[in-house]
Amino acid sequence: MTTFSQVNYDSSAYNAYRPTYGEELYEKIYSFHRSHNGKFDNALDIATGTGQVAIDLSKSFKQVYAVDISSTMIQNAIKNPNITYSISSAEDLSQFSSNSVDLVTAATSAHWFNITEFFNESFRVLKPQGTLAIWCYGQNILKDYPDYKHLILNFLKDEFGPFYDKRLSVVENFYRDFKFSEEMFQNVKWEIYDGEETPDVEPLFTNEWTVPRFVKYIKTWSYYKSYMEANPNSPDPIDKLIADLKQRFKWKDNEVLQVHWRSVLILAERRS
Template identity: 35%
Template sequence: MKDNFSKQSKAYAHFRPHYPATLYDFFYTHINSFDKALDIATGNGQVAAELSKKFNQVHATDISAKQLAEAPALTNVFYKIEAAEESSFPDKYFDLITIAQAIHWFDFDKFYTNAKRMLKPHGVIAVIGYGLLSVNSLVDPWLLHFYKNITGPYWDKERRYIDELYITIPFPFTEITPPALKMEYEWTKEQFIGYLNTWSAVQHFIKANNSHPLSAGLLQQLDQLWPDNRLCKISFPLLLRAGHQ
């Protein structure tokens, strides 16, 4: 598993979108017990914190100590630095395993073998993510240009699984058909730019070129499309594969 987010862990915690309550409600309806949950590649603990409201215990793992340093301290959430493929928890231990915006980085075979071992009979596994956001008919062409032409060559090859909406990842479980879900917010232009700066491709561009991909010219173009202090409605398509043993 790659660690592309330690360097911008504070920005990641501040600017990354949060999953809606309807997502959690969906897979909660398929869970028989709310004793223990595991959130793998928890990052800043966003999903783990939500699960803690429902489960007696939540274990949350990540390979990045800097990311875990941004996670909330909660009495029933237990953080651990550990790779997804090497989780060391007992067999048949968890009622729910979640992986949010991270499955595309994993060694699928190793991870799924371990996940099946740790999941209780009839336990649920939920692979969650979100695709490229949309703003409006003015900003979206600018965004697509930045995504495909400017940062495009700097995305890791695994990004394709997100572009393919997680449809092409292996998923060796009895699948539960999810509802169509999305995440919607009202953002300022500054929030939008803050989110773009969390992209791993932006960090790869900076490292390769010693310059920022959001050039003065690109920012001037964006200023013409999105005035200062104006809120715009933005939407992320929500990706979800859920199933049980």
């Protein structure tokens, strides 16, 4: 079970402080979808959390179905007349008929799935000419502070090493481990932004945050939550990290940070 699916997980903080997905991302998805005559009737968002993607999809699709394994997330999800929420795993979409949806999305979640079973179910529920869109953001980058990358990686290793879920290594590899069956999907497109080796690719996920707002985001990390549950009486390691960063980089609380995220976007067309 992931931290996010636990009953006591603070879904309101997740909803409030995680980065949002902007119009540029959806336009990439919709442009790809239109390119093979995909329809805009039904969309299915997997691991919807509190519905951030579902609410965006509801602006372009007639009906959106959104599922999550966590009842807590579903109870606190963003409501809209054309969104139907339900509890379901990514690997068992049996509540949905075959060839019934035009778009399947999985945002910053596919690394938690049994990916083979998820691909099988996505192929089944998608209509011919439907689209599978998978994306994820990874470790954040502070644009004006290149040294931050190494500092944060060392911090994560030293403080949260025992709480690091090995499935997150799939994110670090930009989902390159995912294998798409040529019998199920065609025209598979990858867009990777790693902040260093892809200078011609613009970041999909960016924010301008003050230091306190940045801290609130960091405290939604799953391994931070796991650490604090295991060490409730220990000093907060994030507070210490931020104090060290403030001293090193001369930050004030009102400092505005240009936050980017390493990311991957995968788009695939369902074969007829």
